[in-house]
């Protein structure tokens with residue numbers, strides 16, 4: 001009989017149950033409410049600090065702009081681009097350079113082929129004939145790299161095409177580093193002199 005009675009909760013456990021119910025109710029009451037104040041943040045850990053954010057308004061600087069221009073005549077470390085031909089594909093006179101800005105090595109060619117397969121193949125095809133995947137998707141076909149027209153382009157011009165895009169071809173300057181662009185140019189030249197599959 002005693003055992004049977006044990007299934008009824010004791011007084012203490014009823015209190016505990018009631019307390020936790022009340023607790024849940026209080027917290028539930030806070031849900032969905034909006035507040036101008038930041039949420040309770042028990043361990044701030046320097047999470048919020050006074051700082052300027054990019055593009056934000058500034059009361060301190062006279063032109064109200066938080067972002068500052070570099071001091072005139074200075075160059076940030078690593079940004080000195082003395083070698084115009086390497087960075088633009090053009091010499092100081094503004095003419096496209098005729099040969100690659102880098103020495104052609106097997107390592108450079110290997111890198112160029114790898115990058116070409118990643119960035120150019122979808123449109124220009126692995127063998128450079130311009131019959132990449134995009135044609136099936138309705139894009140206008142790119143030119144065949146084996147055409148005399150492309151063969152007669154200077155290396156500097158092709159570097160410029162990758163960097164700036166041309167007509168319907170987008171620019172790849174943000175995806176492909178300057179060095180890798182030259183590596184791709186070297187690979188393209190190699191394809192033209194020894195076409196794949198021939």
Ligand code: HEC
Pocket residue numbers: 116119120121122123124134140141142143150158161162166167168169170172184188
């Ligand atoms: C999204 C597709 C696409 C990708 C990716 C692409 N191209 Fe092109 N490319 C084109 C198209 C389309 C044209 C033809 C543009 C035109 O004449 O309107 C073209 C043209 C060219 C030309 C000829 C430019 C001229 O003046 O006739 C060269 C060279 C070239 N691409 C090189 C490359 C190289 C190298 C890569 C890889 C870094 C690459 N393209 C990546 C679509 C692409």
